[in-house]
Amino acid sequence: MSDNRNEFEQLREVQVSSEKVFGGHLLHVYKDAITLPNGKEASREYIRHQGAVAVVPLTENNEVYIVRQFRYPMNEVLTEIPAGKLDGPDEDHLEAAKRELSEETGVTADTWIDLGEYYPTPAYSSEVIYLYLAKGLHQGKQHTDEDEFLTAKTVPLKELIADVMKGLIPDGKTQTALIKADLYLRQAEEQA
Amino acid sequence: MSDNRNEFEQLREVQVSSEKVFGGHLLHVYKDAITLPNGKEASREYIRHQGAVAVVPLTENNEVYIVRQFRYPMNEVLTEIPAGKLDGPDEDHLEAAKRELSEETGVTADTWIDLGEYYPTPAYSSEVIYLYLAKGLHQGKQHTDEDEFLTAKTVPLKELIADVMKGLIPDGKTQTALIKADLYLRQAEEQA
Numbered sequence: 502m503s504d505n506r507n508e509f510e511q512l513r514e515v516q517v518s519s520e521k522v523f524g525g526h527l528l529h530v531y532k533d534a535i536t537l538p539n540g541k542e543a544s545r546e547y548i549r550h551q552g553a554v555a556v557v558p559l560t561e562n563n564e565v566y567i568v569r570q571f572r573y574p575m576n577e578v579l580t581e582i583p584a585g586k587l588d589g590p591d592e593d594h595l596e597a598a599k600r601e602l603s604e605e606t607g608v609t610a611d612t613w614i615d616l617g618e619y620y621p622t623p624a625y626s627s628e629v630i631y632l633y634l635a636k637g638l639h640q641g642k643q644h645t646d647e648d649e650f651l652t653a654k655t656v657p658l659k660e661l662i663a664d665v666m667k668g669l670i671p672d673g674k675t676q677t678a679l680i681k682a683d684l685y686l687r688q689a690e691e692q693a
Numbered sequence: 694m695s696d697n698r699n700e701f702e703q704l705r706e707v708q709v710s711s712e713k714v715f716g717g718h719l720l721h722v723y724k725d726a727i728t729l730p731n732g733k734e735a736s737r738e739y740i741r742h743q744g745a746v747a748v749v750p751l752t753e754n755n756e757v758y759i760v761r762q763f764r765y766p767m768n769e770v771l772t773e774i775p776a777g778k779l780d781g782p783d784e785d786h787l788e789a790a791k792r793e794l795s796e797e798t799g800v801t802a803d804t805w806i807d808l809g810e811y812y813p814t815p816a817y818s819s820e821v822i823y824l825y826l827a828k829g830l831h832q833g834k835q836h837t838d839e840d841e842f843l844t845a846k847t848v849p850l851k852e853l854i855a856d857v858m859k860g861l862i863p864d865g866k867t868q869t870a871l872i873k874a875d876l877y878l879r880q881a882e883e884q885a
Contacts, residue, residue, distance in 0.1 A: 505770075508761060508770055508844070509763075509770050511842075512761070512762070512763040512770050512842050512843070512844075513763050513768075513770075514763055514765050522715055522717065523714055523715040523722055525714065525722075525724060525738040526736065526738060527738045527817060528722060528738045528739075528740075528817060530715055530717075530720060530722055532717060533765070535765065537840055537842070538763075538842050539840070539842075541840060543840060544718065545765040545766070546717045546718060546719045546720045547720075547765065547766040548720075548740075548766070548817075549766075569700060569704070570704070571701075571704040571705050571706055571730075572812075572815035572816060573706050573725070573727065573737040573739065574737070574739040574740070574741075574815060574816070574817065574818055574819040575812060575815045575819060576705075577815075578697075578700055578701050578704050578705075579812070579815055615860075617857075617858075617859075617860030617863070618860060618863045619863060619865050619868065620764075620767060620771070620863045620864050620865055621813040621814045621865045622813045622814050622818065622820070622865070623764035623766060623767045623769075623771055623863075623864055623865075624764060624766070625719060625720060625740075625766060626766055626814065626818075627766040627767060628814070629863070630865075648729055648731070648733060648735060650703075650704050650729070650730050650731075651704070652700070652704075662876075665809075665873070666809075666873065666876060666877065666880070667809075668807075668809030668810060671809070671810045671811060671812045671815075671821070672812050672815055673811050673812055673813045673814070673815075673822075673865050673866070673869060674865070676811065676869050676873070677865060677868050677869045677872070680869070680872045680873065680876065681857070681858065681868070681872065684854075684858060684872065685858065688858070
């Protein structure tokens, strides 16, 4: 612990001041003046984000509900696992995951397994995505927002892992969560 | 292909206009007016990013060079694989990967394996990170930028994978690249 403490003190950057340089509908961009470990001054531009959740919903037949969704910055339709932003910084992560899963696929789940935290862009966004594996699924009715366009379907996990390795699933949280879920399931099987 | 084409046409959002709303040292934020698939107008805020590279440098003893680096938006020192932005949109990805690996760790490599593209935040940044596995390493001299503070060291891949599963390596590109490298190596072994 004291090693980590020393490392933190040696590498940390200290805030001098913070300014909001863009406040949009979605993005909130800040520019902070900071002091580097060598005492020099510098600035850091970054997005403050309230966090998000993403879920690998696994059926009894080892299929995963995925969504196909247009992503404007990439100009592409991507294969993604169900995901979404927290409603607010205080929303319970698991409750948010249940809400997003239900909204995007209509599915509820009996068992939720924590797959850990995922920082998509620690260099310029404070976003944390909380990853889950959901099992014991029950199909209900999809209820996306009026202006949310996506199609949900199920694909065998094995096929998705092969697609990740072939480079066909570039979305970061989806690659990570799928491979972690697969590894988790294999390790659970080995221990059984 | 025509299915994909239909899907793209059904889900795509069409640009009406584009405005740069923040131009910083690092971040370039745009707000575009768009048309949704249902014909309604909406806006999209996002970062235009010229792309980046990240490398899993694997030694003959199956150890990986990692860097420990302070990330201001998270206020944390993170375990990451060597990575960095392209010098420009036209920089060759592999050349950039060689450059970043050499700068951050002093290492050069004989063999480079493509681990695919990784989109960290397709909802609000156009960033693509090109992932590589590098083998046949030769140790040289680290030469980070004057104001870049990081420490490089080697850790067994097996230990890193266990740490990923324990949630100790939250950085997204690092989680993804490490597990993909591990899966790639296991598949290569099975085929041998």
